[in-house]
Amino acid sequence: MASATVSYEQCGELKFGQVGIANLRIRTLDIAALKSEMQERVERAPKLFRHAAVILDFSALPACPDVETTDALIDALRNAGVMPVAIAYGTSAVEKLADQVGLPILAKFRAAFERDDTPEPARPAPPPESKPVPAAAAPAASVPNQEPGLLQTQPLRSGQQVYAAGRDLTVCAMVGAGAEAIADGSIHIYGPLRGRALAGASGNAQARIFCREFNAELVAIAGTYKVLDEIPKKLLGKAVQIWLDKDQLRIEELA
Structure with missing residues (x-):
């Protein structure tokens, strides 16, 4: 019997922002997989994740999801044990979606992800005495x-x-x-x-x-x-x- 191919890439990347609220960056709209991933997180660390407030970030998707899909995702995440409370700021379509599903827009939770995806502007060269230090030996x-x-x-x-x-x-x-x-x-x-x-x-x-x-x-x-x-x-x-x-x-x- 041929073995099934297992994918280890997460459908939703979970990160934490300044106030301890989790930002869930949706990589693919596989709602069943997203629900399963979140259930696993809740089961692994219930004191941390059960009923945790979550921001939905659709910036990694090629297009803004529709209202029906978003409502289904919100219900799935609630059933998994977390509480979607807002949508991360994006395009005008995302703003309209947030209004249609009854969630507020939060802007600041995109910042850390944008650092990953957007090339940084050119910066002045460091002074000669500034040399890179290996990670294990780097100072605070x-x-x-x-x-x-x-x-x-x-x-x-x-x-x-x-x-x-x-x-x-x-x-x-x-x-x-x-x-x-x-x-x-x-x-x-x-x-x-x-x-x-x-x-x-x-x-x-x-x-x-x-x-x-x-x-x-x-x-x-x-x-x-x-x-x-x-x-x-x-x-x-x-x-x-x-x-x-x-x-x-x-x-x-x-x-």
Whole structure:
């Protein structure tokens, strides 16, 4: 019997934005496959994904879907356990669709994906002394600095969130389960990380996360994430650094 061909490419790419809301970039309108993928995510990490707010992003499709297809997709995702709450800004057709299906438009969630798809404008050459450093040995990356980093000295407890806009975040306490530490730059946590840490929230792929005691529900760099069940158990409870290497999230124990 001939074996079936298995495709490992996801129909919907899920990323996290500045406020911890997930952006689902629809790659193909295979509603059954999208529902199955989302159910798998919910089953793997129910505390994180069950009833999670999701933004629908149709920018990867060749054309805006019709109302009937979009309604079917929304129903399928709700049945999978998540809550579509808005549509990412796109064309005038997308705006009209959002009005027809009764969802608001959100613009800011496209930014990180547009960095992937659009060539960056030419930039001045760096000074001679600026040389690339291998990823494993690179120092902590920061947002090109406008302000000093944000310092959080109190523990973050379930339901609490701190967001360092345009800068790094240093947490000198615990990030508890259900809490979120978010920064446009890098995140340094000098205590247990049991909740979520999202660095490079505006799309800075050079950002990093440093943690003294790692038991995170979720970690993300520029929207690319891993949940607890995807992390090697040998790293749990250890001091680690986390960075993005060619769109793959890497986690390594600190010496």
